[in-house]
Amino acid sequence: MSLIDELLSANFLMMIVVNDGSSPKSLRIFEELKRRKRLIVLEHDSNLGKGDALKTALRYILSKGITTSGAVTFDCDGQHTASDVVKIAQSLMDNPQALSLGVRTFDDKVPIRNRFGNTLMRFLVSLFYKKTLTDTQTGLRAIPSELFSPLAALQSGRFEFEMEMLIFAIARQMEIIEVPIQTIYRQKDYRSHFHPFLDSARISHLFWRSTWQRRLSLGFNIDRENSGNLVVIRRWLVEGIEASKTNAM
Numbered sequence: 001m002s003l004i005d006e007l008l009s010a011n012f013l014m015m016i017v018v019n020d021g022s023s024p025k026s027l028r029i030f031e032e033l034k035r036r037k038r039l040i041v042l043e044h045d046s047n048l049g050k051g052d053a054l055k056t057a058l059r060y061i062l063s064k065g066i067t068t069s070g071a072v073t074f075d076c077d078g079q080h081t082a083s084d085v086v087k088i089a090q091s092l093m094d095n096p097q098a099l100s101l102g103v104r105t106f107d108d109k110v111p112i113r114n115r116f117g118n119t120l121m122r123f124l125v126s127l128f129y130k131k132t133l134t135d136t137q138t139g140l141r142a143i144p145s146e147l148f149s150p151l152a153a154l155q156s157g158r159f160e161f162e163m164e165m166l167i168f169a170i171a172r173q174m175e176i177i178e179v180p181i182q183t184i185y186r187q188k189d190y191r192s193h194f195h196p197f198l199d200s201a202r203i204s205h206l207f208w209r210s211t212w213q214r215r216l217s218l219g220f221n222i223d224r225e226n227s228g229n230l231v232v233i234r235r236w237l238v239e240g241i242e243a244s245k246t247n248a249m
Helices: 002-008 024-033 050-063 082-094 112-129 145-152 160-171 196-225 227-248
Strands: 015-020 039-044 070-073 099-103 141-144 176-180
Touching: 002 015, 002 082, 015 024, 015 050, 024 039, 039 050, 050 070, 050 145, 050 160, 070 082, 070 145, 082 099, 082 141, 082 176, 099 160, 112 160, 141 145, 141 160, 145 160, 160 176
Parallel strands: 015 039, 099 176
Antiparallel strands: 070 141, 099 141
């Protein structure tokens, strides 16, 4: 609550909070938030995961025709400070065509499951897309408005949505800016929803699927753009076969 109040005082155009099927004991918090000016609360009847929560917010912005240079997304689990959110928002203002990421430092203070997940995802991004990123799992991002519509249409959900967002930006050759932020993990009460093996398997499948889709699309484009050349090649092959038959006779 204090983070949201700090950000509301920072004169953002508006804020959107998504209640992703929270437990009944949390409803009081969302009812209180609804009374805040410039704050919209959107709700899911059941837990759909982080990806769908983000897409719900993007679709709301699109449906209302809100004019903005972009949107800053962040988690409400205490990992992000108001100053870092403002820092990412400033990056968006300075670079409205780029995807800005708030990157953390993955030292020994970071829980093992998070270090494992980030190390694996960084490796896969480097392997498949030849792109070096420091923090592939950060929830603090500045998304330019031109990405709202295509991101809202993505099929992936939960944690893999944020990875597909990176893949989409890389495929479009969009600039990705990394902004250092504080690394905060409250060891006593911190509980990550990221499952190292299950979510890593889902995201790994996303890489393979995206790679094959890209190759199929590339093959189609090559065929379409060079269709005349392919016809000529086929004709040469046919003529060559016919000539071989004639010579053999």
